[in-house]
Amino acid sequence: MAATLHRAAIAMRTGVPFVLGLLLAVLSFVPYGSPEFSVIMPSLTLPLVYYWTLYRPESMPLAAAFAIGLWQDILVGGPLGLMALMLVVTRGVIESQRQVLLTQPFAVGWMGYALISAALTVLAWAIAGLWWDHAFSVWPFIAHWGLGTAAYVPLAVGFRQIDKLLYQQA
Amino acid sequence: MRRSGGRAARTANPERGLAQRLPFAIFIAVSLGLLIFSKIYPTLNDQVQGALIDVAAPVVDVLGEPVTAIRGFGTVVADTLNGAKKVETLRAENERLRRWRDVAMRLDGENAQLRALMRVSDEMQIPSISTRVVSDPGGPFVRAILLDAGVSRGVGKFQPVMDKAGVVGRIVTVGRQSSRALLLTDLNSRIPVFIRRTGDRGILVGDNSDRPKLAYLPMQSSARIDDEVFTSGDGGIFPAKLPVGVVDYVDGPTVRVRLAADLSRLDFVNVMAYVPLEKPEQSAVAQPLETLPQGSSVTAETGADRPPAAFAAPADPVLPSPSLVPAPRPAVPADPPAFPAVPAPPEGTPAQPAAAAGPIEEENPDETPPPSQGGT
Numbered sequence A: 001m002a003a004t005l006h007r008a009a010i011a012m013r014t015g016v017p018f019v020l021g022l023l024l025a026v027l028s029f030v031p032y033g034s035p036e037f038s039v040i041m042p043s044l045t046l047p048l049v050y051y052w053t054l055y056r057p058e059s060m061p062l063a064a065a066f067a068i069g070l071w072q073d074i075l076v077g078g079p080l081g082l083m084a085l086m087l088v089v090t091r092g093v094i095e096s097q098r099q100v101l102l103t104q105p106f107a108v109g110w111m112g113y114a115l116i117s118a119a120l121t122v123l124a125w126a127i128a129g130l131w132w133d134h135a136f137s138v139w140p141f142i143a144h145w146g147l148g149t150a151a152y153v154p155l156a157v158g159f160r161q162i163d164k165l166l167y168q169q170a
Numbered sequence B: 001m002r003r004s005g006g007r008a009a010r011t012a013n014p015e016r017g018l019a020q021r022l023p024f025a026i027f028i029a030v031s032l033g034l035l036i037f038s039k040i041y042p043t044l045n046d047q048v049q050g051a052l053i054d055v056a057a058p059v060v061d062v063l064g065e066p067v068t069a070i071r072g073f074g075t076v077v078a079d080t081l082n083g084a085k086k087v088e089t090l091r092a093e094n095e096r097l098r099r100w101r102d103v104a105m106r107l108d109g110e111n112a113q114l115r116a117l118m119r120v121s122d123e124m125q126i127p128s129i130s131t132r133v134v135s136d137p138g139g140p141f142v143r144a145i146l147l148d149a150g151v152s153r154g155v156g157k158f159q160p161v162m163d164k165a166g167v168v169g170r171i172v173t174v175g176r177q178s179s180r181a182l183l184l185t186d187l188n189s190r191i192p193v194f195i196r197r198t199g200d201r202g203i204l205v206g207d208n209s210d211r212p213k214l215a216y217l218p219m220q221s222s223a224r225i226d227d228e229v230f231t232s233g234d235g236g237i238f239p240a241k242l243p244v245g246v247v248d249y250v251d252g253p254t255v256r257v258r259l260a261a262d263l264s265r266l267d268f269v270n271v272m273a274y275v276p277l278e279k280p281e282q283s284a285v286a287q288p289l290e291t292l293p294q295g296s297s298v299t300a301e302t303g304a305d306r307p308p309a310a311f312a313a314p315a316d317p318v319l320p321s322p323s324l325v326p327a328p329r330p331a332v333p334a335d336p337p338a339f340p341a342v343p344a345p346p347e348g349t350p351a352q353p354a355a356a357a358g359p360i361e362e363e364n365p366d367e368t369p370p371p372s373q374g375g376t
Helices: A002-027 A035-040 A045-055 A062-076 A082-102 A106-132 A138-168 B005-010 B014-040 B042-081 B083-118 B280-285
Strands: B124-132 B144-147 B160-162 B167-174 B179-183 B190-195 B201-205 B213-215 B228-231 B243-251 B254-259 B268-272 B297-300
Touching: A002 A045, A002 A062, A002 A138, A002 B042, A035 A138, A045 A062, A045 A082, A045 A106, A045 A138, A062 A082, A062 B014, A062 B042, A082 A106, A082 B014, A106 A138, A106 B014, B014 B042, B042 B083, B042 B144, B042 B167, B042 B179, B144 B167, B179 B268, B190 B243, B213 B254
Parallel strands: none
Antiparallel strands: B124 B268, B124 B297, B144 B179, B160 B167, B160 B268, B167 B179, B190 B201, B190 B228, B201 B213, B228 B243, B243 B254
């Protein structure tokens, strides 16, 4: 019985962040009734992958980050693999830097998010420009990045609560 | 082959480092491979996405319900707060539209007579279905929306999508139960249009801004603010004379159009069962569209293959549908019998915009129409 519960708890620790990622990806596409906002809608999956890779990397395996990104690509209707690439890069980079970031206060972690999301936004802008053969206006991307950086704080607070719930069960 | 000592020192356990990095490299390679694949094989990419949106659309639909409910509640509150003002506005608009109805009825009669005289092919009714919009674009890359209707309801690739005021975009990906429409604002959107006042033809080019550009206009084009823009039907991709918007910005050769469709309130749209002339995917749209109780349909003149007669909705005997556009027409005297004999144009030729006959003398709908001659 205890072993079963333990296995369920382990499965929840991996499954909940993954399902949450799929749901957050969908939330970016819900009709909010504002075309202006929908254009600069921040990525909600990037903070999720960043947070869980930083604090609970075992809960966010590479395959999960890739699958969430691919799901988002399907929702966008653009090139398959773009968001998957962004989230896999986030997972890989943050995993390599987590020992440094973990010892820092939350504000530094937030700055780390701002930096990596800025780099990824530039990368996405460049890849999208090559893919569509079009120089995209930078302003929607800057607004997209700014909103995403601002959204990280409340999202991280929410993730922290879920994190506590999942790891209290042990 | 010499190895640097520094590199050896950095990697204490190379095998372990490789084992950790290999999955990362594999996922990066797969992601890049997918990107390249979707670039090289766009049709295959469309087919894959068509199969996948049937999974995505219902999920977005369900999760969007609370947001839609909150939006609806907000609209109700706002309408309640502005109720008195809104009633006054609607009364005035109703009065204006009543006068326009009389004018439209008179012109409709004249138009039918002139068409008979000139032996112009009849206008056809293109049936359409009404479907729910289940998603927003959701990001800076693509301006597209997911619709709650797919092949099972007769939706096919390239079919025009409209809201009550004008063209919204066209279908680009079709699944069994869902489809994706590319908005006119997307940078991949190109549709042939004309300016009603001048008859100048051009291409409406999306550039991811909310006001698409009007490109390839004639050099001597005299487009000006508030000129109405309609689809021209050139190339047979779109039916002719669907309302697109009004010219909103003119600066030398740069002309931008404010869309008639309200992209901020796309709750329901109409998908027209129009079969494009030039696209090979016609088989995908050969199925009849489901006829809705509302019987929403638009009238358009086109040279395209007609849908089966069984699906052609009868013309509205009193009022045209909201999407019906007054055709560009030469100025005609009030008395039809005095109409001069004009050689009939070739069968199926779209009506020529009025540029050849000078500026159209049709009334501006925003202004008060002249007193009705044949109205009730």
